Amino acid sequence: MSDTAAVEPIGKRERTKLANRQAILVAARRVFAQLGYEAATVRDIIRGTELASGTFYNYFRSKEEVFEALADDGARRFRPILRHAREHAHSFEDYLRSAFIAYFRFIVEDNSVEGLPIEQRRPHVRLDTPEMMAVYQEVRQGLEDAIAHGDAPRVDADYLACACIGIAQELGSAMLRRSPPDIDTAAAFATGLILKGLEGAPRQS
Amino acid sequence: MSDTAAVEPIGKRERTKLANRQAILVAARRVFAQLGYEAATVRDIIRGTELASGTFYNYFRSKEEVFEALADDGARRFRPILRHAREHAHSFEDYLRSAFIAYFRFIVEDNSVEGLPIEQRRPHVRLDTPEMMAVYQEVRQGLEDAIAHGDAPRVDADYLACACIGIAQELGSAMLRRSPPDIDTAAAFATGLILKGLEGAPRQS
DNA sequence: CCACAATAATGACGTGGCGTCAATTTCTAT
DNA sequence: ATAGAAATTGACGCCACGTCATTATTGTGG
Secondary structure, eight states: OGGGTOOSOOOHHHHHHHHHHHHHHHHHHHHHHHHOTTTOOHHHHHHTSSSOHHHHTTTOSSHHHHHHHHHHHHHHHHHHHHHHHHHHOSSHHHHHHHHHHHHHHHHHHHTOSSSSOGGGGSOSBOOOOHHHHHHHHHHHHHHHHHHHTTSSOOBOHHHHHHHHHHHHHHHHHHHHHSSSOOHHHHHHHHHHHHHHHHHHSOBOO | OGGGTOOSOOOHHHHHHHHHHHHHHHHHHHHHHHHOTTTOOHHHHHHTSSSOHHHHHHHOSSHHHHHHHHHHHHHHHHHHHHHHHHHHOSSHHHHHHHHHHHHHHHHHHHTOSOSSOHHHHSBOOOTTSHHHHHHHHHHHHHHHHHHHTTSSOOBOHHHHHHHHHHHHHHHHHHHHHSSSOOHHHHHHHHHHHHHHHHHHSOBOO
């Protein structure tokens, strides 16, 4: 009867490894939010755990790599949401709106930790992790599908995907600055802009 | 007759101060392009000049502040271009297109220095430096003017400005990734998208 | 149940960049 | 010419970094 507790047949070694890695990530999120990414040090992060300084380097090479892992995790959680929206949308407009809503919900929740203004929580460098590029591909695929199905004109899918992402990012930031953040209004704006804008964008040669 | 040489009636103190500041900025541009922003140190920058390490801190408090100054300079150069486009445009479409073209030209020229790939070169552009916010205001003003003149529907000017900026940034990055970067094509895409998209964006309550 | 090997955690240590500051040089004004 | 203001200089103390020999913990064969 006791086998119900041992659902994971892994040894203690692997379990503590996962737990330590997770502890570092959790501490890093808090530290980045409280001190700001730039000001935060590896020591600050490790002090937020029960681990010793040297142990940090068994899991990550640097503060940057920790942030990458956090960003990658975020993208990994977001992509299936986006895919679900693509596969279950009743129309192209429906797809666009639910995708924007999903993203705006995501960043609202992501920034719900108390701390410094959002700008200072993140590194100043632009980072493209594998999972983030996968998200870009997912967006692009959704748009290409719509074009293929005749739901959207034959425009440059790469540029269109970039435009959607740029709108999502900047509009998302603007939305967060307002209180309370109104996800539906922002999503309606973005959806309306893109949907109609498609008609005006140059057709692919 | 010798007064033609002394066009600037400033003392040597002020001249060397400006020259030193400029030397630091020039060196920083090179160092950021060659080593990447994250890897670059204040010492690397100051080694690129004739100055001593302590002198750096007479001009800037940190590497971050140097970058802000570079970004601020860029924005200061860009804003009048944008304003000129606004005041001399024959139509709203003309304004949009020339503004996008101006921005894309700007970033193409800005990234023409040899060095690392663009992603690692520069911090993520922050909109919170004074000149950057002025650029945002300039964009927004142009859009509000168009709305007031009846050239564009009464949409949320803040969101619209953010959308334009987001499109410009992401589309600009995508354009730079292509070789050769085609400014006119990218500008046509952005212009067409926004111009028609405006019709689909929600009207202001 | 007990070695014994494999693996991970620890924290002291050398290194190097950071920001400061007293001493020095350079400029300005009288 | 000279005093005084202003800017430059580089050495210095500090602290975070990343390493690594040591210690502790876990898995395994006898």
